[in-house]
């Protein structure tokens with residue numbers, strides 16, 4: 222059983238209103254039980270929405286507004302949804318969207334909105350890792366792109 226970022230699965234939930242459909246992820250998951258989630262939508266943020274980045278302990282949007290609580294609430298709600306569906310021991314891992322302030326794993330943007338990457342995890346990824354869930358990103362499933 223795998224948790225997956227809904228945008229990687231083709232749902233139009235990303236900040237721009239589009240998605241991040243990823244064929245390599247879809248191929249890997251085709252014979253597996255999956256649960257697509259979007260922690261930002263679960264936190265009642267709209268689609269589309271202003272782009273957000275983590276800045277220290279906070280999450281801000283590019284208008285300078287503090288959206289930290291919505292990100293944490295969304296992550297908590299997704300985890301509740303997951304546990305309503307599955308037993309934690311059955312979760313094999315999560316495949317989440319790289320560099321997102323919610324879903325990024327290992328590398329995120331630095332909060333300056335200048336495209337600067339730093340080591341770090343998104344808010345949802347942090348929660349999953351704290352529960353012992355292995356988190357991958359679509360970059361682990363890249364296939365040759367045209």
Ligand code: SF4
Pocket residue numbers: 226227228229234235236258259260261262318321323324
């Ligand atoms: S919060 Fe995660 S699932 Fe939702 S749009 Fe951003 S990267 Fe995709």
